[in-house]
Structure formats: C-alpha cells, structure tokens
Amino acid sequence: MNTRSLSFRLVAWYAGVLTAVFVLLGALTILFLQRYLEANLLDTQARRARQIAGTLISATNRATETALPAQVERLYSPEANERFIRITRADGHLVYVSGPPKDARYDPARVPPAAAGTHTRKLRLADDSLLIAAISAAGADGTPYVVEVGASGAGTAATLARVLVMLAAGLSIAVCVAVAGGFVLVRRSLDPVARMASKAEAITQHNLSERLPVVDSGDELERLAVSLNLMISRLETAIDGSKQFIADASHELRTPLTVMRGELESLAQDRQLPHATREALGSVLEEVLRLAEIVAGLFALSRLDAGEAHAPWQRFDLGELATTTAGQMSLLAEDKKVSVACESAPGVTVEGDRARLKQVIVNLLDNAIKYTPGGGHVSLSVRRDGGFAILEVADDGIGIPAEALPHVFKRFYRVDGSRTRLHGGAGLGLSIVDSICTAHDARVEVSSTAGKGSTFRIRAPLAGDPAASP
C-alpha cells in the first residue's frame, strides 16, 4: 500500500483524531466514575462512623470504654464485613481496632493514626486501597474520641477495570468501523482522480485532442478536471501553432532558397570566373543545399505530425524491402569496409506507405554505416514476433552514450559536436524515422553501449488477413 497516497493519509489522520478523542473521553469518564464511586463509598463509611458515635460513644464514658470493643464486634462484626473500624481517644489511646480482613490484604494495626476532626482519606496499599472516614465524637462524660470507619477500594477498582475494558473494546471496534468506512468513502470520492491520472498519462503530443473524463459531480474534482482540460486545450493550441509555424516557415523558405540555388548554380558553372571563386561559390551552394535539405526534412516532419494525407497504404513483404534496400546500399558500406549482413524471415507482411518505410530502412542503415568504423559489421534482420513484425538494425560501431540515448529521436539532436562536422546531415533522420513509425502505429526503440555499437528495433503490427479485411 502506498503510504503517501492521499486516501491513506486522509484515513490515517481521521483514525488518529478519532482515537485521540475516544481516549480522552474514556479517560475523563474513568476519572469521574472513580471520583463518584469513592465519594459514595466514603459517604457510607462516614454514615456508619456517625452511627457508632451516636449509639455507642455517646453512651460510654472513660470507665466503661473497655466494653466498647465487644459492642462494636457484636453490632458491626467488621471482619466478616471486611470493614475497618477503629476508635481512639483524642489523647491517642487506642480503644478498639478491628482485626485483619479474611484475605489479610492489610493489617489494621498498621494503619497510621488519624488526625483530629472530621475528615476522609485514602490509603494506598500494596494492591488495594483503603478508604477511611473519620469523625470526632464525645463520650457521655465529655471524653473526646475519634471514630474511623474504612472499607476496601477493591470493589471500586474492579468496577473501573470492567468499564475500562468495555471502553477499550468499544473504542477499537469504533475505530475499525470508522477506518473501513472512511476508506470506502475516500476511495469513492478519489476514484475520479485515478481515472484522470491514467487518462492524463495516455495523452501525448500525438493525441492532444483527447480530454480527461469529467464527472458531473459539482465538486472540486470536477473543477480540477475541467481546468486540466482547458490547460490541455491551451497546450494543443500552442503545439498546433508551433507545428503550423514550422510548416509555414519551411514553406516560405523555399522561394528564397530557389533563387539562391539558381543564381549560385549558374555562377558556379561560369567558366569566366576564376577557379577559386567558383570553388567558394560551390561551397556556399553546398550549404544552401543543406539548408534546403533541412527545410524539406522539417516540412516532411510537420506533415507527418499533422497526419496529412499520405500515399495510399499497401501490403508488402517487409523482409523483401529490407533485402532490396540493403542491396542498394551495399556499395556505401563496402566503400567504408563495413560488412552488411541481411537476414529476413519469409512472409513478414506489413501494411503501409512503402516509400516511407523504405526511407526508415535507408535512414537506419545509413546511420549504422556512418557510425561504424572500417572493419565493423552491420546487421539487418526482419522477423515475426507474435502479431508484430520486428525490423532490427544493429552495428558494432561507436555506439551512443547512455545520457544521449533518450534524446536521439529529437529534432536536431546530436550526440556531440564532432559528429556534425564529420558526418554532415540535417540532424533530422532519426526524427523522421520516429514520425514515420508513429504514423504506422509502429514503435522504434534504441539500445546502445558506447564503444560497442547500437541496435535500433522497429516493432510494427503485421498486416491483417486480406480475406478478413478487404
């Protein structure tokens, strides 16, 4: 699970806040309940102490106080009731103290003496607590006594523990339900985001006319989709504008190029001019031709991009086309002492513009031969792979550095400046290959190791059965 996804974070926050609120509420509940239960218990003890004072202490005096223990035992039987009772004279003389409880959780003899006056206190014991209420009482002869009545806090603690368990269980169930519900809700509301994202990933410069799905929900996501679509529209306009600009510019450049070429051609052949002048004019003419070549390449690219009417498609044998083309270019390779091996499986039929696809093979072979030093090897192969035709041009030449690899199909991209001067060309060959492939629903890929050679692979759909699709 992606812990950084919006749905995960929303639900995590939601669950965290919910848990915190529940814990706080639970703690307060426990605290108040404890206070209430203890106050209740102390109240009972105080009432009992007042009872002892009212019935027994008020009827006794210093002489008869020795009879008090027996009276208390008889009337209250503190051990049996797990109750702590102590009667002390104000001067500290212990008159009576109850015995230890049945389970001997505490030793009454060791309970510290109470302060004078009416008060309550809580004694913490090892695994229990003793809640004691103390009151001052006067005997019949006016002797001041302190009566203490206490009870164990174990019952209160057990009640609190049960409540705590119930609260904890309730809390975890509530949080689980809330998280599950929250997840479903967040998923549902963020679902359009996932759909928009997958659509946006599918939009490239070749299908900019497509738009993101807009859910008519009236919420922020609808607004986002609409805004993104508007942005794509603006991008489309801008890219169309630049394509149109390239088409117009290359078109407009042709007339001046015609004039320059014409004037220079007639001058370069004018025998009355000195040889050096004619050579210089020829050099200028070469650059004019290169310019014309670039203009033609750009124009061809802009037409391919625009998907403008191409020659009618036909079915043909790709292997045969590759073999013929390689044969036509063999002298170019021989001249550089590069060997070209051609291997094609029979019957690999594709459908498309034969002249354009031939141009692809020519460009790839030309590149391979150009960038392979003498003694190197170039191999051209055509085979079938599932429903696709694979055309591969591999060489063991200078290769392409890894950092340049993603850019080789870009217009005017050059791996380095030295290639320009050494090999000439317009820098559009591979862009044209890429555009022709795109126009044929084919993909071109390159893999290369600098110093070891490059492989260009084209994957084009095979032609359908002619009987099935007339």
Next chain:
Amino acid sequence: MRMLLVEDETKVAELVARALRSERYAVDVAADGPSGWEMADAYNYDLIILDLMLPGFSGAELLRRIRRKNQQVPILILTARDATAEKVANFEAGADDYLTKPFAFAELVMRVKALLRRGSVPRASVLRVADLEIDRLTQQVKRAGRRIELTPKEYALLEYLATSPGRVFSRTMIIEHVWDQSFEGLTNIVDVYVRHLRSKLDDPYPVKLIRTVRGVGYGLGESAEA
C-alpha cells in the same frame, strides 16, 4: 518554341526565364492567375510552367481552365509544397510534371526538354560522348573500343549522365532517377558510385570524362557552356 511562365515571385521568374532563354526558348512571364489565364487563352504555347501559389486565382484553378481549353499543351507545375496527395490531385487535373522548390535549374531544363520532345523523338540506341560508347540495348559500355564492365547501378548512373553530355546533374536529380525518393538526403551514395565509376571509366585514360562541379553535381564530357 514559345513557353508561358506563370510565377508571382519576380526573382524566381527571372531566373527560370533566363535559364530557359539560354536554351534558346522564347519565354513570356505572367505574375498572377488572371493575367496568366489571359495569355494562355490568347496564344497557343508549346509549354506552360505554373506556380501553384498565385495571386488572383491559384495555379490549380489556372491549370483546370487551361486544360478545359487545351488538352495538348504540356504543363509543368512548380510548387513549394511536396505533399503526395496534392501531387496526385494535380496530375489528375492534367499536370504533366511536377517540380518542388528549391529545384536545380538543370533539372528544370531537363524536364522542359523531356516534356517538349515527349513521344516524338525516338531514343537513340547508342549514346556517344567523346570516345565513350553506350549501347542502350545491350547495356554495354566501351571506351576507346575496349569493353568496360559496370554493375547495373553504375550503368544506370552513366547512362543518365550521358543523356545530356556537358550538362551538370545535381545529386538529387541523380538520386531520383537512378535510385528512388527514399534515398533523398543520402547524397553521399552518389559520390561513392561516381568514384567507382571513375575508377573504371576515367582512371585508365588520360582524358577524364566525368566532371565535378562543386555544389552543383556531376556531368559527363566538356561543358556545353562557353
């Protein structure tokens, strides 16, 4: 021979007219669609050269009007666009040939000549340039009486150069005639073939027949120009 050139770019028109006049053709120039139509309607030209982008009405419209009146006159289209579909449409409308700017003027002249003699001049079966002999039927080449063995492509290249001795052919023209359009931009292949052809044709002989004009291209034999 009198021809009409309809081209609105003054400089291009001047250049084309000059190139054609130097070949001893009479050339009339019109700068827009309406005046082009007026002239084509008034006189029976031997050939009409049309630019497609014209003020007034387009070259395509002019082409249709001329064809409605005259089925025979050869028409050559000049254009700055080379979209295949458009080319097909213009051929269907009655254009005989098509040149994309920027073109080599040698090519324009060649095309004009081809259009003018089309169907009328039988092709000579043996071409001769100096002591070189090319037999088009047997595809055999002899120089100073000795056989020279050429590969089919070398032969095609030589035969193309020999169709107009003295003229310089651009690499693009050579590629289009000897190879095909897919090789456009691959002009170095021409250089390689010319080098091979030279080694067989010229190296053993004191007089060199294949001529290089830098920036322009290759020719066979001495220049026809002064």
